[in-house]
Amino acid sequence: MPSVNEQPIPAARPVIGEEEIEAAVRVLRSGRVVQGPEVAAFEESFADLVEGRHCVAVNSGTSALHLLLMALNIGPGDEVIVPSFSFAASANAIRLVGADAVFVDIDPDTFCVDPAAVEAAITPRTVAVMPVHLYGHPAAMDQITAIADKHKLAVVEDACQAHAAALNGTPVGAFGAGGTFSFYPTKNMHSLEGGMITVGDAEIARTLRLLRNQGMEQRYANEIVGANMRMTDVAAAVGRVQLAKLNGWTEQRIANAAYLSEHISAPNVVTPVVAEGARHIYHQYTVRVLGDRDAAMAKLTEAGIGNAVYYPTPIHRLKPYWEPDQKAGRHWDLPETEKAAAEVVSLPVHPSLSRDDLERIVTAVNALGEGL
Numbered sequence: 001m002p003s004v005n006e007q008p009i010p011a012a013r014p015v016i017g018e019e020e021i022e023a024a025v026r027v028l029r030s031g032r033v034v035q036g037p038e039v040a041a042f043e044e045s046f047a048d049l050v051e052g053r054h055c056v057a058v059n060s061g062t063s064a065l066h067l068l069l070m071a072l073n074i075g076p077g078d079e080v081i082v083p084s085f086s087f088a089a090s091a092n093a094i095r096l097v098g099a100d101a102v103f104v105d106i107d108p109d110t111f112c113v114d115p116a117a118v119e120a121a122i123t124p125r126t127v128a129v130m131p132v133h134l135y136g137h138p139a140a141m142d143q144i145t146a147i148a149d150k151h152k153l154a155v156v157e158d159a160c161q162a163h164a165a166a167l168n169g170t171p172v173g174a175f176g177a178g179g180t181f182s183f184y185p186t187k188n189m190h191s192l193e194g195g196m197i198t199v200g201d202a203e204i205a206r207t208l209r210l211l212r213n214q215g216m217e218q219r220y221a222n223e224i225v226g227a228n229m230r231m232t233d234v235a236a237a238v239g240r241v242q243l244a245k246l247n248g249w250t251e252q253r254i255a256n257a258a259y260l261s262e263h264i265s266a267p268n269v270v271t272p273v274v275a276e277g278a279r280h281i282y283h284q285y286t287v288r289v290l291g292d293r294d295a296a297m298a299k300l301t302e303a304g305i306g307n308a309v310y311y312p313t314p315i316h317r318l319k320p321y322w323e324p325d326q327k328a329g330r331h332w333d334l335p336e337t338e339k340a341a342a343e344v345v346s347l348p349v350h351p352s353l354s355r356d357d358l359e360r361i362v363t364a365v366n367a368l369g370e371g372l
């Protein structure tokens, strides 16, 4: 048990501070609350994070994925290759446009999609690949884009967990046909709820702007069938405040992760691996526990250390995927995915951790010792 004066350390600590509150109130008082000047300003600032790409703000990361697939004309009869070791939203977007998710395995070091598995999964129906920059580690985009170019596939980056991650100096969200970000409260920056699509092509950006707003640029002059996935100006104003702090928060996450990796020495705990050239921004600091994970998590919780499993069930084993795939005779062989789902635990790494918090996390993890 943590001692009486030791508060439990939460796994995540979303910030809604005075600046965020003031920004939200300012917008509410202005009366311009939906897709107005704050949204435009948020999009413009976010472009700095993705080498000046066109940015289109929407109401969630899931909407961002969904609309990007729609804008790329992906639909029934198409296959999209995606790792099963991700949040269900990645595959849900594929199914929401009527396409089939083809699940592939991960690289056991980075937890991101294995490029060789992507290439092996390509069929005549494949139209796109969706790498997920899981936990904030960039996927092997150099290899994935080379494979995609060779086979004329679109690359849709799920960067929902990876704001400001990069590979060899190129930021995520600037590699593929498009990238998507989430601003859910637990993400490295948030807008209460929200999402951003980043694309290189101006025409696709225009289509996305139409799709998020009932197909309209001019009011009541609908050009295509669209949805309502607009971002509010309240969300955008909060997002702008957070975006201005993202750099500092990211540096702090990276420093926190470095401290944990340097000091965690339990022989049955494997600390995160960072691929060469990768800027891992530690949305999650995820270790593998070799042994009884449930027991380890219970001990951490008892010591007041927040912890969580992302994700205990790979997407291909979730009911809405498992049942139709079984019926269709599609069986996925994903040993590294299954192993990761059984071993991973994420520890607190958020920027508000103090040195004392970090020491407590290390002490608790090292106390797990052998023989779990």
Ligand SMILES: Cc1ncc(COP(=O)(O)O)c(C=O)c1O
Pocket (backbone or CB within 6 Å): 060, 061, 062, 063, 086, 087, 089, 090, 132, 158, 160, 161, 181, 182, 183, 184, 194, 195
């Ligand atoms: C990998 C991944 N993809 C997509 C999403 C969807 O984002 P949102 O929750 O904003 O819809 C998330 C966020 O939870 C995510 O972690």
